[in-house]
Amino acid sequence: MDPLQARIQQDRRSFLATSASGLGGLALASLLQDEGLLGAAETSVINPLAPKPPHFAPKAKNCIFFFMEGAPSQLDLFDPKPKLNELNGQKLPESLTKEVRFAFIQKESAVLRGSQQKFVKYGQAGTEMCSWLPHIGSCADDIALVRSMHTDAFNHHPGQLLMLCGRSTFGLPTMGAWLNYGLGSASKDLPGYVVLTAGRGTSGGASLWSSGFLPSTYQGVLFRNQGEPVLNLNNPAGLTSAMQRTGLDALRDLNQQRLDNVGDAEIASRIASYELAFRMQSAAPELIDLSGETKATLDAYGIDRDEQGLKSSRGGGKGTFAAFSRNCLLARRMVERGVRFVNVFHASWDHHSDLDPELEFSVRMCDQPIAALIKDLKQRGLLDETLVIFGAEFGRTPLGENRGQNVAKYNTGRDHHPFAYSIFMAGGGIKGGQTLGETDEIGWSVTKDPVHVNDLQATILNLFGLDHLKLTYRFKGRDFRLTDVGGKVVEKLIA
Secondary structure, three states: OOHHHHHHHHHHHHHHHHHOOHHHHHHHHHHHHHOOOHHHHHHHHHOOOOOOOOOOOOOOOEEEEEEEEOOOOHHHHOOOOHHHHHOOOOOOOHHHHOOOOOOOOOHHHOOEOOOOOOEEEEOOOOEEEEOOOHHHHOOHHHEEEEEEEEOOOOOHHHHHHHHHHOOOOOOOOOHHHHHHHHHOOOOOOOOOEEEEEEEOOOOOHHHHHOOOOOOHHHOOEEOOOOOOOOOOOOOOOOOOHHHHHHHHHHHHHHHHHHHHHHOOHHHHHHHHHHHHHHHHHHHHHHHHOHHHOOHHHHHHHOOOOOOOOOOOOOOOOOOHHHHHHHHHHHHHHHHHOOOOEEEEEEEOOOOOOOHHHHHHHHHHHHHHHHHHHHHHHHHOOOHHHEEEEEEOOOEEEEEEOOOOOOHHHHOOOEEEEOOOEEEEEEOOOEOOOEEEOEEOOOOOOEEEOOEEHHHHHHHHHHHOOOOOOOOOEEEOOEEEOOOOOOOOOOHHHEO
16 A cells, blocks of 8 residues: 555544544444454554465465575586486587577587586485485475576576566565565564575675565665674663663654654654664574574584585685574574564575586585574474575576687586576475476476466465465556566465
8 A cells, every 4th residue: 555545544544533433433443444444554554564464374474585696507406407418518509599698608609518416316206406415305305396497587686686576677675575565574573574695795785675665664684693683783882771762762753743744654664663673672682692502403504514625706705604504593593583584695606617616615505504494494393384495586508608718628607597497495385395397308498387487476475375466566656566467376386
């Protein structure tokens, strides 16, 4: 609902509250309540993040989205292609690449690149994945592996915006913002949408956790996994909690007067943000304090791991393994405390060269802690209501990266590939133990059960009890939604 409509409804209720009385007033209040107008609108002004009912019964309550920025190679991790290995070093027919735009590949000298990786069947489902993924493989029967993802963007930032915002356009709300707008947050002392990062940082930056045209209450809050959880959260020296409370009360009263006058939802967001920050001063430090976790839990996540002698120029330096492990454990602690959406970003998987050693670094980094998270959630009875996603903006080409150099010497990486790639999901109403979709014999394009990015978004909203066609926000005369003008629910993914 836009601010003008909210204000009109609020003014109407204010008039009726002062002019109507007796049974007629009670009857009117009852009718408004039944229509979802009275309580929902009042709550949105008092606390924009107050829990709201879904459109239908949800399967998921929380989401942890691992965004592997830069794009992992599906051909080396999730989608084995023996034929591609046979054709290693051969050129593709010109008809296949004639109308295709690449980020860096020089078409004239490009040749196919097979995979050096060994694939193993995991679980009772026999899901084939890279042998570098033994821990995640041990969760195969809880995982739905989707090999038929495709997107419209072939460069990083547009692809990241499309995956998280539904369109490759600046100024749009991200997935976490939409979920908190639609459902609110169960957490009173932490944000409903939290962002954690490891590695080099994303190329998209804060645009990947923006609230866009939604009130700023719904934007992601960037947490640090050590030290002060949120910058400037602590009071400066000499400012006591009582002094701060007095100042916040005065500021709240001034903002409330302005809100009553103009009805701007952004003012309500400001009030809610100040109050949330005050409560976070005690909740956030407790959140990142892992001293209460058992040694078995810390060891399972690999909190004290080092890089095991592996090095990477793209995936991060010393301390990256421990930082990512810590983020995985923090993600579990966040959903336990009611945080609706946790985005864990790691950069970069953009392996244009040195594919095998760089990929090994990133895979070894994430395999153990992500699997530990899935098992930990399951053991605590939280996996059924927590959706875990591992994905990125696109995939990598069956062609080797060349950039016009000596192909025999420099064909050591893969370029960006939007036509076919893989993600996996677990928990939160997902039907595990399955592999959905197929690609052709070299992994160039989808041949069965295609899943567009907007289809994935529609399915995620469905798991949370939200109809992607009905979750809208009017902005500049148009009703916007996460899935833009496309999207269909992938029923095969839902248990």
